[in-house]
Amino acid sequence: MDESTSSTNPAGAALLDxxxxxxxxxxxxPSGEALTAVTLWVAATHLQPALQHAPRLAVVGPAKRCGKSRLLDVITETVHDPLITVNTSPAVVFRAIGEDPPTLLVDEADTIFGSVKAAEKNEELRGLLNAGHQRNRPALRISGPEHKPQAFPTFAMAALAGIGDLPDTIMDRAVVIRMQRRKEGERVEQFRSRRDIPSLHAVRDRLTAWLRPLVDTAAELVPVMPVKDGAADxxxxxxxxxxxxxxxxxxQARAACVAMCAAEVGQDDEGNLKTRLLQDIRCVFARxxxxDILRTCDLLQELNDDREAPWAxxxxxxxxxxxxxxLLKDFGIKSATHRFEGGRQAKGFARARFTDAWARYCPDEPGPESGDGSTPQDSGLVR
Structure with missing residues (x-):
């Protein structure tokens, strides 16, 4: 079923408002788009039986007092069946997830994944969070007095809050909310459990009443997405x-998706650096x-001489x-020994080895044509 508005509900729109x-x-x-994303993510927890993917909500900030825990407080009172995982063993979490999964909530996630020692200790929880992003990825564990393997479901939406980025495997599966400390003059109401939780629960119950009858309808929807691949999932x-x-x-949803996905592209420092290298190498070839072949020493000289690039x-x-x-290894690009004019041999890179990577990772910058696309022979004379 394609994108449809046959099941739209004015009351639902007002409830999201x-x-x-x-x-x-x-x-x-941090932005109106982030507020839109959090609102829709909370509502989506009430549709989990209909979903193919269970997006994580990564609430991260550069320091303390950025509002991460407060946002998690509000989320806890409005999502479907919250399960707070602090001091909860992975075994308990595995057994709590079923066909109608809870919503996992992890505060101070940096203390769980922030150091090598902590990450090793909590590797089982990270494995659950990674596997649970997609339906039908059960975890096998030995269980019962007969020690037989048992498949435990892992599919469940999860919100994680912490200082600094979470592990890449989680961030790649997350809607990322990058919190900032409030400026002078920015005001919010104090959150008081006794006073505020009842009204939030009222909103939660109305979300359930609206969305639960639409589980079958939601399962059939295939909305047009403005992004691709993992981000679309x-x-x-x-x-x-x-x-x-x-x-x-x-x-609003699609605008938030485009803006927030674009903002995260530059956050992957290592991946961004490798893409920058591909772009800069293409410029060197063009200049x-x-x-067909460029000496490694010549390529490096040009890269290091570019004062606006990070290579020097x-x-x-x-x-x-x-x-x-x-840096080029992951793209399958290697140097080789070639024979250049005058019979001298030297290490160099064949331009044809880059064309596939340029097309995949730098599609927005048209590269120079590669002629007939043939790969020069290493033994050939390069002029």
Whole structure:
């Protein structure tokens, strides 16, 4: 079933508006898009039996007092069946997840994954969080007096809050909310459990009453997504909720998806650096009129001479042949010995080896044409 508005509900749109306002009452989010994302993520927890993917909500900040725990407080009182995992063993969490899973909540996640020792200790929990992003990824454990293998479901939405980025495997599966400390003049209401939880529970119960009857409808929706691949999987449940609500929410959801996914592209430092290297190498080939082969020493000289690029400061003496090889390894690109004009042999890179990586990782910057696409022979004379 394609994107449809046949099940949209004005009351649902108004309820999302109310949830959005309730969240903003206690927490200042970094942007309107982030507030939209949190609102839709909370609502999506009430549709988990219909979903193929269970997006994580990564609430991260650079320091203490950025509102991470307060946001988690509000989320806890509005999501479906919250399960707080602090001091809870993975075995308990495994057994708590079923066909209608709870919503996992992890505060101070940096203390769980922030150090090598802590990460090793909590590797089982991270494995559960990684596997549980997609349906039908059970965890096998030996259980019972007969010590037989048993498959435990892992599929469940999860919100994690902590200082600094969470492990890459979690961040890649998450809607990321990057909190900031409040500025002078920014005001929010104090959160008081006795006073505020009843009203939040009222919103939660109305979300359940609206969305639970729509589980079968939601399971059939295939919304048009403005992003691709893993990002589309993570954001699809939020867009499904927006489609069910109608009004301005479908537009808001897709705008938030595009803006927040784009913002996260630059956060992957290592991946971003490798992509930058591919782009800069393409420029070097273009400046030299696209030779079939480029000497490694010439390539490195041009890269290190570019004062607006990071390569001169990469390592102690700038980018080296070893550094270059390691950065290009994941793209399957290696140097080889070639024979150049005058019969001299030297290490170099064939331009044809880069064309596939350029097409995959730098599609927005058209590269120079590669002629007939043939790969030069290593024994050939390069002029």
């Amino acid at each position: 109310e949830l959005r306002e309730a969240t903003a009452r206690y927490v200042i989010l 993570t954001w699809e449940p939020l867009v499904i909720v927006a489609e069910l609500a109608g009004g301005s929410w479908p537009e 030299r009129e696209d030779p 400061e990469y390592g102690t003496n700038g980018l080296t042949p070893r550094h270059l090889g390691l």
